[in-house]
């Protein structure tokens with residue numbers, strides 16, 4: 001078994017965010033009126049793959065601007081800096097992780113699960129008057145730790161999957177047993193290493209344990225979005241069991257089972273319409 005130190009050492013060796021993603025995120029981090037849009041355009045023009053992913057997200061059904069945004073300047077004028085910030089974070093992370101299909105887990109299907117979570121979380125946020133965009137990005141990236149473990153700890157993670165299936169335990173329980181950590185902790189270490197926004201880091205760390213940060217509604221939304229995405233089978237590799245929604249999260253958000261059922265149709269429709277966003281992962 002790997003020691004916690006070995007795991008942390010290996011995580012430290014994971015490449016940093018690419019220069020263009022890092023610079024773009026830094027440029028977008030300042031006050032809206034002080035953002036140097038020319039410098040942002042310059043940085044992004046050095047990375048065509050990132051730019052095309054940004055435009056794909058800007059034109060996705062989530063923003064309701066299908067096919068109308070062809071340049072970064074249009075995205076800025078039509079959607080605004082706040083949206084651009086979310087889009088660059090989502091696009092940067094999707095492009096950052098090396099695509100890898102293996103017999104252990106279908107990475108593309110797991111990105112689709114992230115997309116399903118993003119869409120479900122955004123639907124709940126909209127219903128409850130919360131930050132829809134932040135919920136979308138946090139939902140998309142909530143299982144960052146699974147990608148890291150599958151890609152960079154493949155052989156150890158094979159034991160985790162075996163353990164989960166043979167012992168009928170949750171993924172997090174199997175991870176704790178085999179690795180003495182879980183995808184939430186690993187994801188949050190990497191998120192810190194990559195300097196992702198705090199709000200997203202919290203959801204990566206706590207989406208299975210909403211009780212740990214009871215005052216943080218965004219995490220409850222992502223927690224529920226994650227389970228809806230698994231339950232509605234929106235992507236996912238198929239070998240991860242569906243867990244149950246924490247009743248405290250429902251209570252805090254004043255969200256009923258009927259409220260959620262009322263969202264299923266739109267969630268499924270938007271998911272199918274957005275799948276191309278993760279088709280090259």
Ligand SMILES: [Fe+2]
Nearest residue numbers: 142143207208
């Ligand atoms: Fe998870």
Ligand SMILES: [Fe+2]
Nearest residue numbers: 113142143226
């Ligand atoms: Fe998940």
